[in-house]
Amino acid sequence: MDTTDRALEDAIGELLDRRADGATICPSEAARRVDPDGWRDLMPDARRVAGRLVADGRVEMTQRGEVVDPATARGPVRLRRPSG
DSSP states (O other): OOHHHHHHHHHHHHHHHTSOTTOOBOHHHHHHHHOTTTHHHHHHHHHHHHHHHHHTTSOEEEETTEEOOTTTOOSOOEEEOOOO
C-alpha cells in the first residue's frame, strides 16, 4: 500500500471514529484531509480505498441510505461503519 492509500485509509477511519454510530462521511472529506488543495485529484483513489475497506468489511458504502456495491456504484456515495 502506498503512502497516499494509507493516508486515505487513516483519514476515513478517523473521520468515522468521530461520527455518531450510523453517521456517514463522504469520501471527499478524506481526500480533503489528505490534500486540501488537490483533493479532487485524489477522488478516484479515495473511492478505490473505500472499496477495499468495504471488501474487508470495515465500512459500508451507501447511496440514498441503501448499501451499494463499490464496483457498480455511480455518482455520489457515503461511507459508514457496518451496521449490526
